[in-house]
Structures are given as C-alpha cells and as structure tokens.
Amino acid sequence: xxxxxxxxxxxxxxxxxxxxxxxxxxxxxxxxxxxxxxxxxxxxxxxxxxxxxxxxxxxxxxxxxxxxxxxxxxxxxxxxxxxxxxxxxxxxxxxxxxxxxxxxxxxxxxxxxxxxxxxxxxxxxxxxxxxxxxxxxxxxxxxxxxxxxxxxxxxxxxxxxxxxxxxxxxxxxxxxxxxxxxxxxxxxxxxxxxxxxxxxxxxxxxxxxxxxxxxxxxxxxxxxxxxxxxxxxxxxxxxxxxxxxxxxxxxxxxxxxxxxxxxxxxxxxxxxxxxxxxxxxxxxxxxxxxxxxxxxxxxxxxxxxxxxxxxxxxxxxxxxxxxxxxxxxxxxxxxxxxxxxxxxxxxxxxxxxxxxxxxxxxxxxxxxxxxxxxxxxxxxxxxxxxxxxxxxxxxxxxxxxxxxxxxxxxxxxxxxxxxxxxxxxxxxxxxxxxxxxxxxxxxxxxxxxxxxxxxxxxxxxxxxxxxxxxxxxxxxxxxxxxxxxxxxxxxxxxxxxxxxxxxxxxxxxxxxxxxxxxxxxxxx
Numbered sequence: 001x002x003x004x005x006x007x008x009x010x011x012x013x014x015x016x017x018x019x020x021x022x023x024x025x026x027x028x029x030x031x032x033x034x035x036x037x038x039x040x041x042x043x044x045x046x047x048x049x050x051x052x053x054x055x056x057x058x059x060x061x062x063x064x065x066x067x068x069x070x071x072x073x074x075x076x077x078x079x080x081x082x083x084x085x086x087x088x089x090x091x092x093x094x095x096x097x098x099x100x101x102x103x104x105x106x107x108x109x110x111x112x113x114x115x116x117x118x119x120x121x122x123x124x125x126x127x128x129x130x131x132x133x134x135x136x137x138x139x140x141x142x143x144x145x146x147x148x149x150x151x152x153x154x155x156x157x158x159x160x161x162x163x164x165x166x167x168x169x170x171x172x173x174x175x176x177x178x179x180x181x182x183x184x185x186x187x188x189x190x191x192x193x194x195x196x197x198x199x200x201x202x203x204x205x206x207x208x209x210x211x212x213x214x215x216x217x218x219x220x221x222x223x224x225x226x227x228x229x230x231x232x233x234x235x236x237x238x239x240x241x242x243x244x245x246x247x248x249x250x251x252x253x254x255x256x257x258x259x260x261x262x263x264x265x266x267x268x269x270x271x272x273x274x275x276x277x278x279x280x281x282x283x284x285x286x287x288x289x290x291x292x293x294x295x296x297x298x299x300x301x302x303x304x305x306x307x308x309x310x311x312x313x314x315x316x317x318x319x320x321x322x323x324x325x326x327x328x329x330x331x332x333x334x335x336x337x338x339x340x341x342x343x344x345x346x347x348x349x350x351x352x353x354x355x356x357x358x359x360x361x362x363x364x365x366x367x368x369x370x371x372x373x374x375x376x377x378x379x380x381x382x383x384x385x386x387x388x389x390x391x392x393x394x395x396x397x398x399x400x401x402x403x404x405x406x407x408x409x410x411x412x413x414x415x416x417x418x419x420x421x422x423x424x425x426x427x428x429x430x431x432x433x434x435x436x437x438x439x440x441x442x443x444x445x446x447x448x449x450x451x452x453x454x455x456x457x458x459x460x461x462x463x464x465x466x467x468x469x470x471x472x473x474x475x476x477x478x479x480x481x482x483x484x485x486x487x488x489x490x491x492x493x494x495x496x497x498x499x500x501x502x503x504x505x506x507x508x509x510x511x512x513x514x515x516x517x518x519x520x521x522x523x524x
Contacts, residue, residue: 023270025439026104030266032436033105034509035358040376043268047193048278050200052261055344058286059207059293060337061254063314064147066294069250070307071469072243074232075222075298078251081244082294085251086287091453093258093283094442095422097276100262101438104271106355108262109133109417111506116424116435122507125424127499129417130356131491136413137349138385140257142174142392143407144342149173151335154315158328167397174393177342182386184343185350189377192347199340206333207289211296213330217321218300227298234308235469249464252411254290258283259414260344263351276440346385354381360502408480409487411464416484419457426450 023041030037043051062082069078099112110130117125149170156163165173184192237243258279265271301307301317310316314334318327357368372379396403428435429447442449465481472478495503 025270025272029104029272032510033103033111033506035105035266037266038371038376039267041267041269041271042190043193043196043264043274045274045278046200047196048261048264048268048274049282050196050198050203051264051344051347052258052278052282053286054196054199054203054337054341055257055260055348056255056282056286057203057338057341058254058290059210060334060341062290062293063210063297063317063334064151064312064338065253066250066297067307067310067313069247070234070304070313072233072235072237072247073240074230074234074304075227076229077231077233077240077244077247079228079294079298081247082251082254082291085248086255086290088452088456089252089255090283090287091449091456092418092422093279095425095450095453096259096262096418097279097440098438098442098446099421099425100259100265100279101272101276101440102436104262104265104268104275105506106263106266106351107359107506108259108352108355109421110356110361112421113417113424114505114507115510116421116428118424118427123500123503123505124495125420126505126507127361127495127503128488128491129420130359130361131494132413132487133417134349134353134356135487136410136417137345137352138388138392139407139413140410141178141342141345141349141385141389142403143410144338144345145174145177145389145393146170146396146403146407148177148335148339148342150312151331151338154312155328155331155335157315158319158324158331167400170400171393171396174396175390177339178346178386178390178393181343181346182382185346185382186372186375186377186379189375192343195340195343199337199344202337202340204289206337207293209333210330211292213321213326214296214300214317217323217326218317219320219322220302221299222301222303226304227295230304232304237470245463246466246468248460249411249466252415252460252464255283255287256411256414259418260348263348263355266351273439276438280440346382349389350378350382350385353385354378357381359504359506361499363498365502405479405483408478409483412461412480412484413487415457415461415464419454419461422450422454422457426454 026041027037066078069081073081103111103115105111107130110126110133113129114122114126149165152173153163153165184195231240233240233243235243235246237246261268261275261278265275268274297314297317300320301313302320307313307316315327315331318330321327353362354369356362357365362368368381368384369378370380371377392403392406395406425435426447429450465478467476467478469476
C-alpha cells in the first residue's frame, strides 16, 4: 500500500454525519481532492446564481464605474469597447468554470495551479497565486466599501448640492459598512443563501426599474448617431484604437468576479455542476443586462461635455429625469444592491483566506482556519478579512490617492491568478497530459478557448498598466503595476521565510497524485 492509500481520507469522513446535504458527486469530489467536508452544503443553484450575480453587479457598475470610459472613446467608443471586451472575457469565464468543475474547492486558483502546474514549479506558483488572490479580494472589498460610501454622499448631494464628505467621514462610513457585513457573515450566516436568492430578484427588479424610469423620464435623449458612431478621444492618446484599449480596463471592473462563487463551492450542493453553470449563466445574463443599461445610460445621460465635467456621471443620468426625488430613489436602489454585493465579497475573501490557511499558506494558519462549531463558518477568517480591509480603508484618512493606489491592485492581482491557472491547464493540454473529469467541459474547444483566455489575460494586464490619459504627471500616473510588483516581491519573500517550510500544496492531497519527493499527509 502506498503513502497515499495509507493517509487518504475515507469517504465516510468526507461525507461526515449525513447532515451536510452532500450529493454523491460532492462526496466523491472531496475524496478526490483529499479534503474533509467542513461546511454545510446549503447553497442551491438559485442562491448560488444570486451570490455570483450580485457580486458581479454588472449593470450597477456600468452606472457607477465607467466614467473613465467616456474620456477614451466617448459614447460610441465606450459602447463598442464594452461589446468587444465582454466577448473576449467570456473565454476567461469559460476556462475558470471548467476548472471549477474539475476541482470544486474553496481554494480556487491556487489549488488549480498546484494540481495542473509542472511539478518543478507547483509549490511556488501555487503559493504566489494564493497570496495574489487573497490580496486581490481584500482590495476589491475595500473598493466596494468606498463605492457604497460614495453613493451615500451622492444621496446627500442630491438634496444639498454643496454637500461633501471629508476623508475621515468617508473612512468612518466604510468601517461602519464593513462592520455590518461581518454580522451577515457570522451570526447571520444561516440566512446567507436566502439573502443571495433575494438579492438575485432585487438585482433583476432594480435593473427593470432603472431602465424603465430612465427611458420614460429622461429628456432630452441623445441621437443614435452620437451613441453608436461618435468617437471622441479626450485622453490625449495618439489614436482612437489605443484610447479604446485603455478604456477596456474600466469595462473589466463591470464584469470581474465570476470566480467569487468558486470560493464557496464547498458549500454548494452538486458543486461540480452547479458552480460552473452559475458562473457561466450569471456572466451571460449580467452582460445582457449590462448592455441594455449601457445603451440606456448613453441615450439618457445628456451631453458628453456635461458628463465629462461631472464628478459622478450616473448623477447626471438620474437628475436628467427632472425629479430630485426620483434621482434619490434610483441612487438608494443602486446603493442597496451594491451593498448586497459587499456581503458576498466578504464571504468570498474569508473563504479564500480560510482555504489558503487550511493548507498553511499564512502565519497563524491554524487560528485562521478554525471553524466555529455552532455555525460551521470560519469566524476567525471573517474577522481577519474585515480587519485587514479596515486597515486598507484607514489609508484613506491620510490620502485618498494612496487608498486608490492600493485598491487598484484588485484587477491586476485577480487577472494574474487567472492567467497563471489557465496557463497551467493550457500547458497540460498542449502536452497531451490527462486532466480530471469535468461535468461542465469545454470538450474539443478547451485548447483554443484556454489559449485565447491566456493571451487575453496578458493583453489586459498590459493595458491595465497604462494611465487613463496622457501626458502623465506624478499625481495621475498609474501606480497599480508598482503595487502589483511589490506584492509579487512580498510573496517571494514570505514564501522563502514561511511558505517553503509550512505551505502544503493542495496537489499533495489529491487522490492518485503526489509532488515528487514529498510525502502525503491528511488535512483536517
């Protein structure tokens, strides 16, 4: 009997005491992954779909985060860039969904890298992916809290145009919002699936209200020629093509996060099928809602000059209804939905932090990965995620510029984990090596889809490093690549200090697999 057989977790331990809601496929997946079931599987397809849809919040972020897109391309440039970007980004979502079906684990990208990377590079690449994923989600959580605080400020500004928050007020609001989300993810965790289902219906209903109200009340409407054919390069770039390619980065923020659901896959019934389906269909539906919302905004927002001068272009859109009361209602509606996404974000980052700690990826991993026996939720991971995000928010006390530098890390960090994990499975396909079975499979399209997704990830990373406009000064330079490089360097240092001795790559536990020269041990 080899070491794996002596140390593998029996299937009755994987399944537990029968109270987990596991299906046969879930138990078999956990056995193959070598992980003990520690969560209750209380997410159905509908609540899973709600979880990922409300985090992506594509139509909501079309309204609140596309302001830079108006600079680089104008109305038509933004529209056609959005269409091109969502088509290309679909290859990344499909690739991630297939890997989820192969290995539905809360570890997500760092597990896939560990299992699919060449043995020589498995440990370091997996460790780096774990660090980048955690820091990417933490910065995304801080960014979402900032968006909510901004929406609250806009609500006040509608009634009192001269109103504005100071940095300390912004920071206190962000901390208060984080505190509330902690409650939903700890003592209120049993209601989380129901909340996600409710959020899904709110997501659709809110979209319907915004679209109908804007078309019915906003006047005057822009001409179709201005919306679809009028390109404007206000960013100083030498040609329109470059301007639109820079603009695609803002579009990414509206569609990022399909992998959020991966990190709760150990809480989803029939995860190897339900999670990839939810990832794919949430993306398709969200993109369609986003396109309709974008068209609505471009027709109803008013002139491009007024939009470029506005602090918040969506405020122009809502006030173009001619009613301050209606503008306030629409802003509150978007605020509630974005805040619902914050609850999802904390669940995502805490599960990723928990999973990485389960494999001893961080110092004090035993404490971080501890499960609360009453709620079957990693309370310590939730608390630590919130504390770390709060520390990021405190940076805003000193400098909003510095805070924005830090939260800009999310796109580069997450895209780099996508690129590494997709690159690993692409290499296995090119080399003709076997892959785990996938119930949601790309089949013969796997190789070209993975190849395109890998190249597109690299392509976006390059343009995500560009400034919004030129010429560039010290104050408006894009410092995100420098922050990203710093995090990569930090992960290397921590790997040699801590990870090389303590990190247990997930591939060590996978049924029938072993990293060369390293024994296999069971995980708790």
